[in-house]
Amino acid sequence: MKPAPFEYVAPTTLAEALDVLDTHGDEVKILAGGQSLGPLLNLRLATPSVLVDINRVPGLDRIEVDDGHLRVGALVRQRAAERSAVLGGAAPLAVEALHSVGHIGIRNRGTLAGSIAHADPSAEMPAVLTVLGGSVRAVSRAGDRTIPAAALFQTYFTTVLEPEEMVVEVLLPRRPVRTGHAWLEFAQRHGDFAIVGVGAVVTLDEDGRCRAARVVCTGVDSVPFDASEVAATLVGSPVDGDACAAVADAVARTCQPGTDVFADASYRRRLIRSLVPRALQAAGRRAQGEADGE
Template identity: 40%
Template structure:
């Protein structure tokens, strides 16, 4: 199929893009890399009257260290993150996860801000951002606001982004160099969206007990799910197989998956349990020896 007729607009500055959004509101859609939106347009699941291409706004393409976070401009492409030495040093989880996004052709066009704004609960970036307790910087006619993930992701493909606003920046907290991290997902075929995915970050104290843990699951509910109760249970405990199994044993209480043609809800819960244990153990094994917090 072909998309419905639309008027194509291509601003080169943020202020012009915001003006278009203010003028056309819900009749307009933002496009950057187009990897998520173009298929939706082609299937006519969305029929905007105006398509605003923001790919020329160079001020939204950057990766920089800003205190304790890595700030990534919304128009930064996946491959730029994948190849970033800064991210490799301060947030290796992000590189591990982003290598699972589609294929190289998709990562060469898709943008970080586009993936976050699309808010697919099976996508890798929302899951990692949730595990790290990251933030989304939004810009609109009234200025900027910074939103945590639990207030940004509302349900399937729906965020708290207003029709007159843009995602400007995504802020990923850096990972302590003494911590270990892991991203694991299960897909039917390489490059597909995950049936279930898990992001984990773990720190150990001088005794080898768990001092810090951050854990999120994607694909098992309408938004990425932060497993706070499991995190709390693990703090202060020895990271044995028994303890990890006990911690994950209640995981079905926190998940809300739906069955579809790819997987039943029950299978997604089963996968979440297995992958969470695996991600935790992998993250623990990656804690640098002799560098426990």
């Protein structure tokens, strides 16, 4: 199929892009990488009257560290982020998860910010933003605001972003000392959306016990499923097999996964019980390796 007719606008400044958004509101879609939007247009699941292509807007393709945060511009391609030494040093979980996003051809065009704004609950980047405690900066003609991940996602493919707002950068906190990470997922084939994905972050104290732990799952809710309150039960304990299995069991009992053509709810819970302990223990080992100077 082909897209429904639309007006194509290619602004060369951020102000011009915001003018288009302010004028057309709900009738406009933003084109950055187009790897999610393109199929929606072709299937006519999205029928905007105006398409605003932001690829000519300068200054949105940078990865920078500023004030203790990593700033990833809205036009940073996933492949560039995946290969960034800056991102790998400050937020290695993001790089690890990016390896599982589609295929290289998709990552060459798709943007990290675009995946987050698309808000697919099976996608990796919304979960990464959530487990790292990140946020997005959105701007409009009325001003700008920073939206934490916990407040960003509402339901399937829906965020709190207003029609006249545009995400200009993703903000990720720098990795604390003695902190390890892990991303694991299960899909029918590499590059497919995961049936279940798990991101874990573990910080150890000087005695090698858990000081903080976070876990977020994909594919089990209408938004990234933040199980960090459950993971926090590890605090003060070694990150060992029994403790991690108990966390996984609690996460599986807490979530309410749905059933679709790929898996039913019980199978998704089995995947959680398998992936969560492995992710937590892998994150714990990496945190210990950092503490030991490895």
